[in-house]
């Protein structure tokens with residue numbers, strides 16, 4: 001995609017995903033997670049769920065998403081599903097729905 005990045009390995013078999021510093025990034029305790037240090041408004045933006053990450057990066061770079069045709073409609077249909085997956089995971093953990101919309 002042409003974006004610079006740094007990889008921080010997380011040993012899930014060593015249960016590093018349950019450490020407080022990781023849970024601050026993803027309360028669901030799963031990889032992958034990204035932090036875009038040049039997110040919306042130039043501010044850092046952290047998100048998880050691989051589908052959400054892929055859509056975010058595709059939109060940010062203008063790559064991989066079709067512009068306007070049946071494929072574009074299909075890609076758009078993915079969005080509510082990604083959002084619902086995040087919501088379901090967070091509600092399952094007891095995180096109030098009001099704070100679960102991490103796309104805001």
Ligand SMILES: N[C@@H](CCC(=O)N[C@@H](CS)C(=O)NCC(=O)O)C(=O)O
Pocket residue numbers: 012017029030031032048049050051
């Ligand atoms: N729906 C999530 C699934 C992420 C997921 O299951 N990640 C696994 C590794 S592939 C994980 O973090 N497992 C650690 C655990 O469940 O404690 C996504 O697509 O990002």
